[in-house]
Amino acid sequence: AQSVTQLGSHVSVSEGALVLLRCNYSSSVPPYLFWYVQYPNQGLQLLLKYTTGATLVKGINGFEAEFKKSETSFHLTKPSAHMSDAAEYFCAVSPNTDKLIFGTGTRLQVFP
């Protein structure tokens, strides 16, 4: 069975600081990995995804994530946080992209 673990249900950073949201996965087959973002009272939207190829993946709004097979990780980063980045972020894993299993989410707060 596949699963994801997001370390830290809440992360707080100052505006302009590095954002690092952690995700570790468990998969018996080469996984497809995703990060989604949810703004208040909205559905989720895709930030970025890793399927095959380059292990450093760039997404929207300046976010990127690196697939590290040896560490079973897919951490999300952004060099400089903006107030508008405040949201909940979900890591997800899938064996074949037709069904995603989501983590429990990390709420990002950005302070001025």
Place this chain on the structure above:
Amino acid sequence: DAGITQSPRYKITETGRQVTLMCHQTWSHSYMFWYRQDLGHGLRLIYYSAAADITDKGEVPDGYVVSRSKTENFPLTLESATRSQTSVYFCASSEGEGELFFGEGSRLTVL
């Protein structure tokens, strides 16, 4: 307008009543999904469908029924609602590339 719409957006019901949450998408995506979102659990997959007349269970299917007679519609029915089914329900659609398009959610309260 194109997109994915859920109705109702808010619903209050009583224990034991039947409730149906509607989901409609205009993209003709093959895949459709129902998730529930609860604090501390993230999103959990209830049911999904790969095409019309094809449905399959997700992680937490007990107490729910789905159907998909048309590609664009994927209703979720709670046959006898329980308090533990109080949640926010999200419908999503996809063409199988892993990019799910989510509706705005249906907030259900079971008293």
